[in-house]
Amino acid sequence: MMRSYFKFIPRIWDRLHSSFWFMPSLMAICAMVTAILLILLGSLEAAWLAWVDEWAYAFGPESARAILSAIAGSMITVAGVTFSMTMLTLQLASSQFGPRMLRNFMRDRGNQIVLGTFLSTFVYCLLVLASVRGSGASYFVPVIAVSFGMILAVASLATLIYFIHHIATSIRIENILASLSVEACKTVERVFPAHDHKSAPFPGKLMAEALPQGYENDSRSVVATDSGYIQSIDLDRLWQIASDNDLVVRVERWIGNFVPKTGSLVIASPYGRVSDAVADDLSNAFSIGAERTPDHDIEFSLRRIVEIAQRALSPGVNDPTTALYCLDRLGEVLGLLAGRQFPSGRIMDEHMKLRVIFEPVTFEELACSAFAAIARYGISDDDLVARLLDVMERCSRGAPLSDRESIMRLHDAFMVEGSGLKFGDATKATQPAPA
Known part of the structure; x- marks a missing residue:
């Protein structure tokens, strides 16, 4: 049961990595924590904090509010412009290079960090602004927090310059093809060779001839619980289940194939050894999502x-x-x-008995x-x-x-x-x- 939950972790992480909200939200939370800590630090009446008044700018409540308000207002404006430019880039990439390219642009860590920098600076300045209180001779201004807000404003300006350069270079066809090639080469390194230590020596096209006699009449079809595209198959897991339960498992759908709900994933034989728990384990060896991914x-x-x-x-x-x-x-x-x-399509156990059969690309x-x-x-x-x-x-x-x-x-x-x-x-x- 625990393994059935673990199989969703890569899919969840891929969705978080491909979203525009995860990294900016994480950076905004860090900005909130930093603001609270610096405000608390500024409220301490310790002797070792006396040096702050000697070198820091003597902020009054009015000047601190004006500085923080200007930074917060400009950051949320720039964040809106940045988001609009990002959406325009996505639209251009979708029409020029195909909708399958949107995933790469949304996974671009540079764009996510740029949006997160502007939003986190805005959130930070709001929290520090709320801590400034009083006027006249009785007031509280977190000098360290306000100074750090000015540092964030300068860093945001540098980030804006970087974003303009990055968004211009990211839509160049040379860079796009280079990133696709690197990603494809990583897939080759990840997938091939696979399972050659247990693969049978005969070719993968002899699927029907390699099956035991009477396989079709004494087998159970394991179906998918969700519809979508098969993103990965844990062949080691299938081999382990087949070996532990003395089964022969034939993979019906390969990576990249679409499978409807209740569509057949594998056929396992003999029927009497494929309990509901075993069928669930076999089904959990498949990762199914709404789209095809290049990872496998x-x-x-x-x-x-x-x-x-x-x-x-x-x-x-x-x-x-x-x-x-x-x-x-x-x-x-x-x-x-x-x-x-390339894998032969046959995986044997230690006794050279056929356990998993599939037709690879x-x-x-x-x-x-x-x-x-x-x-x-x-x-x-x-x-x-x-x-x-x-x-x-x-x-x-x-x-x-x-x-x-x-x-x-x-x-x-x-x-x-x-x-x-x-x-x-x-x-x-x-x-x-x-x-």
Whole structure:
């Protein structure tokens, strides 16, 4: 039961990390605590605080209120302008690079810290302003707190300059593609190779032949409790459950697939050993969310780069240079991916008994689908085709022999009659000729 709660922690953290309210709220709380502490410090009548009057500006209640009011008013105004500029950037990114890019802009820590700096300075000045009381000869002014408020105002001004620079550079296509490439490479490092210490040596396409006899007639389907996209699968957990209960588990949906509520996630056999508690444990090995995420979904990571290239090649944009940048970054990720070991789709126990079976994505599927999707829109551009052929050739060098042959068949198809080959013919060219 406790593990079922733990599986929601990464999803909750991802939502907090992708929100505009979490970091500013956290910074505002810190500002409130700091204001209270400095006000209490200023109210102490200790001898060691006497040095404050010697160097600090002799704030009177009227001047302190004027300074704090000016800082608070300007901060909330700048915060509103900053928020408007951020929303405008999100709208531009969504229309120019695709709605899948909004997640990256919302996760940008720089934008969150800028908003948090303005809001926390505003909250801090309000609390300190409320502590200033009295007039004439009897008054209280927290000199240290007011001085720190002026320091925050200067820091906010520097933050505003940084924000203008950051928001201008963040929408440059070179920086966007670089961040997507870094994120995709991290996904490759995180996912591949996986489970090679327990994987069976035979290929992953023999799913039906590898199942025990009578598997379908003596099995139970474990369904999803929520609808959405599968963001991650804990294969180690599935293997442990299958080994502990002497089961054979077949994964029905892979990472990135959409699963409806009550849709089948896995099929476990034999039926008599799959109790409700075991079924819940199997279901908890899947993390399902409202959107696809690039953390474990390498296909989605590549798809975001491909989408930018497709938009750049559309007649409304007509920006083939951006598509060339996309091909370079795509070649970088696929070049790293080509040298990685892909799981076979079979996980065995220590007695070499089949426990978990799944059909993983292959390098051929990832590379050929990405290249073909870009070629569909840019097959008539000679510069794009030349760069595409070069990237395909470089990626195929590190790929396994079977994947290399498929990529080179697609490569040769793009070379037929210059760039006159249609996308449908290129896709057919990836299939081997009948004997």
